[in-house]
Amino acid sequence: MSCWDTIQAYALRSIGIGERLLPKSDFTLCQQFTLIGSGLMWNIYFGVLALTFGFFLANAMALAKASKNPWLNRPANWFILVFRGSPLFIQFFLAYFIFLRIKQSGALPWLTSAQAGALIVLMLNTAAYSAEIFYGALRSVPKGEVEAADAYGMTGWSRFIRVIWPTSMRLAWPAYTNEAIFLFHATTLVFFSGFPAWQQRGDALYYANYFADKTFNPFIAYPIVGLYFIALTLAITSIFGLINRRLNRHLPREKRPRLRFRPQYIR
Amino acid sequence: MKKLILSAAALALSAGMALAASHSTIRMGTEGAYPPYNFINDKGEVDGFERELGDELCKRAKLKCTWVTNEWDSIIPNLVSGNYDTIMAGMSITPERDEVIDFTQAYTQPDPSAYMALSDSVDITGGVIAAQTNTIQAGFVAQSGATLVEFATPEETIAAVRNGEADAVLADKSYLAPIAAEDSSLVLLAKEELIGGGVGMGLRESDGELKAKFNAAIQSMKDDGTLNALIAKWLPDSAPF
Amino acid sequence: MSPSGGRTIFSYCTDPETLGRLAWASCYLTTGKHMGLYWSFLTVLALLAITAPTALLFGFGGAVAARSHFFASRWFGRFYISVVRGVPDIIFFMFFVIAIDQGLEWARHQILCPDWTEPIRQGNDFRVCPAAKLPLSSAPQWVHEVYGFFTAVLTFSIVFGAFAANVLFGAMQAVPQGQLETGAAYGMSRRQTFWRILVPQMWVYALPGLSNLWMILIKATPLLFLLGVEDIVYWARELGGSKTARFSDYPHGDWRLWYFLGLLVFYLVFTKISEALLERLMRRLSRGQATLGATV
Structure with missing residues (x-):
């Protein structure tokens, strides 16, 4: 079987297209790269969707936390404490338990699948971390900009959406980039704790684990996952860098904040 | 895992x-x-x-x-x-x-592998079968026509049958037998597989x-x-x- | 690690089936296995206490290397920082311990057994001379445990050292240039400026990043079981799993939910306490510093 045949057979295996059976013997590097890369699609799926939905939830939570109304800021504080203060590993485990209970009561049976259930956990988790970032950014919006908005006669919603929020996003963006990277890293935990893999469709770590088990050699499959993630991390950094450039396009070049990959937030 | x-x-x-x-x-x-x-x-x-x-x-x-x-x-x-x-x-x-x-x-x-389920009537050829990841049983189910669902620990495979996530679990008979003996809701099926x-x-x-x-x-x-x-x-x- | 062996704490625990609920619970919670769980909390705390300074040391080395004027060490420092941080930590945990163990044994083999003629790699086997084994196969069990703990600390330190290096690198850059120039104006050498001005001044800039890193470290401990340390997650799973009467005096159903809820509470409390302490430390460090934190 040539490498091209292997790619055709296994490149989409993680979503159930192609060869039904995984390779059983005579493992080649090509097979390992192809299948682990195939699993990477799930890491990207979880990362992109959790980040997208989490972004909106995080903004809402940051506003709730900044609100003076205890009915808004208390729940937001608790939400952020629980999801930032406990390991994702344990969150996955507990969430799967709860989702099973809901399913047994007859509602929402799709919650126990990784595609939906793990996505929800990841989304809530990233929302909590991002909410803390956005909240910090909201508080550091320069007073002068708000006063300028007042001077233009802007109030309430229009002042928020046209002045405060864009500025806070600019301030939050470097830290938010880190959060995005760590979220993608965290997606490797999905099939590793809590959520079962159906019909051998798993993420990059799942297939690496399969090969490490079959070849009894951990020194090839896991470094391959590492290589894929370095590439993924580079891709995320450049996409977020482009957005950062757009966010700061009104500033003179030397004043634009440079994106630095700093480990501010992780789980 | x-x-x-x-x-x-x-x-x-x-x-x-x-x-x-x-x-x-x-x-x-x-x-x-x-x-x-x-x-x-x-x-x-x-x-x-x-x-x-x-x-x-x-x-x-x-x-x-x-x-x-x-x-x-x-x-x-x-x-x-x-x-x-x-x-x-x-x-x-x-x-x-x-x-x-x-x-x-x-x-x-050689210890036969057995199926354990909530009732005798489950469909083990077309149904959902739970097995522990990276075991010979998981490899067997992947090849049979059944839908394989893998869990990290043997404990979780049994839990999956109890809570209905899987129709049956396939594991070594000597592991399943004591569990089935103490839990009246679980039964060992007559069909066994000689894998290992x-x-x-x-x-x-x-x-x-x-x-x-x-x-x-x-x-x-x-x-x-x-x-x-x-x-x-x-x-x-x-x-x- | 070491459970208390065969003894039971309470004398009435010999036949748990006959006991009332409260007495049963007191016996159940004091089995040797539960002692393993309680002991593992201490293990996790000890690991955090040792890993944090070690990782900081690695981080300091990495940051200094990344700032170095020598091409090779600068390249090494930046490679270490960016590669380790670009890969999920769990990937390292999957194979680092065996790699470290084999690396150490290989080095000892080269030093201790120069006359050894057999190859180290025999097919799949990794064989060093008996004198190079770590720990020696005649060593008592506790030595093996301490060694396992040590490799786990080292793995954690290498991974989190890269994150610390990044924070310290940023902090060193953040120290105002004027302060360093003042040093030069006083006639200090580069080395003196580094140790007497840059290092003392950088901590206030590094602390926010390092606090976050500490939080990250706490939340990485559930993965310790991957490194061969029987941590709280290992015992919570083992104890929570359902037990049949044939193999245990305390048969019960699937209680993992309760054990994991216990772990959740432990982590929330631990995070909360850490946050409060770090907040106080930050306030003390910022005293007299020209940062926003100090003026508040």
Whole structure:
């Protein structure tokens, strides 16, 4: 079987297209790269969707936390404490338990699948971390900009959406980039704790684990996952860098904040 | 997933341990999560069929032995890397494993794999079958027409049947039998699969001398019937030699 | 690690089936296995206490290397920082312990057994001479445990050292140039400026990043079981799993939910306490510093 045949057979295996059976013997590097890369699609799926939905939830939570109304800021504080203060590993485990209970009561049976259930956990988790970032950014919006908005006669919603929020996003963006990277890293935990893999469709770590088990050699499959993630991390950094450039396009070049990959937030 | 572990476990020393330290200690690697073969008892020590058998084998081979636990996933890499000297972990002798490590002669007859479900009428050819990740049973279900759902631990595969995530679980019969015996809602199906060979002790390929010692000890236990007595005590559903 | 062996704490625990609920619970919670769980909390705390300074040391080395004027060490420092941080930590945990163990044994083999003729790699086997084994196979069990703990600390330190290096690198850059120039104006050498001005001044800039790193470290401990340390997650799973009467005096159903809820509470409390302490430390460090934190 040539490498091209292997790619055709296994490149989409993680979503159930192609060869039904995984390779059983005579493992080649090509097979390992192809299948682990195939699993990477799930890491990207979880990362992109959790980040997208989490972004909106995080903004809402940051506003709730900044609100003076205890009915808004208390729940937001608790939400952020629980999801930032406990390991994702344990969150996955507990969430799967709860989702099973809901399913047994007859509602929402799709919650126990990784595609939906793990996505929800990841989304809530990233929302909590991002909410803390956005909240910090909201508080550091320069007073002068708000006063300028007042001077233009802007109030309430229009002042928020046209002045405060864009500025806070600019301030939050470097830290938010880190959060995005760590979220993608965290997606490797999905099939590793809590959520079962159906019909051998798993993420990059799942297939690496399969090969490490079959070849009894951990020194090839896991470094391959590492290589894929370095590439993924580079891709995320450049996409977020482009957005950062757009966010700061009104500033003179030397004043634009440079994106630095700093480990501010992780789980 | 069953993960890496190097064994930090203080898992009690075997009875014949007070011997002089003339000979270096043989470290016996096991999983400690697969009753009745091996498990951690209430005291926190390794217990079970393989513990009792292994201690007796060490006595007969005049070796000083100590038990360590290691996660199933990395149990072979850690053996070849030299972190312990043997594996006694309910490990079936398969050609794939035999390529990487050596096995002594089998100390159990091939144990059939059994299905356990909530009722007799489940469809095991087209239904959802749970199995532990990276086991011979998971490989078997992946090849049959059934839908495979994999869990990290044996515990979770049973839970999946109880809560309806899977129609049945496929695992070693001697593991399932005690569970089905105590839980009236679970039944063992009549259909069984013969997947693995017998269970043997795993050793490094370069440890020929140690392998010969343990082979001789196993043979002597087979000859005088003590092995069959142990099998009858711990694995009542398994055939004697 | 070491459970208390065969003893039971309470004398009435010999036949748990006959006991009332409260007495049963008191026996159940004091089995040797539960002692393993309680002991593992201490193990995790000890690991955090040792890993944090070690990782900081690695981080300091990495940051200094990344700022170095020598091409090779600068390249090494930046490679270390960016590669380790670009890969999920769990990937390292999957194979680092065996790699470290084999690396150490290989080095000892080269030093201790120069006359050894057999190859170290025999097929799949990794065989060093008996004198080079770590720990020696005649060593008592506790030595093996301490060694396992040590490799786990080292793995954690290498991974989190890269994150610390990044924070410290940023902090060193953040120290105002004027302060360093003042040093030069006083006639200090580069080395003196580094140790007497840059290092003392950088901590206030590094602390926010390092606090976050500490939180990250706490939340990485559930993965310790991957490194061969029997941590709280290992015992919570083992104890929570359902037990049949054949193999345990305390048969019960699937109680993992309760054990994991216990772990959740432990982590929330631990995070909360850490946050409060770090907040106080930050306030003390910022005293007299020209940062926003100090003026508040």
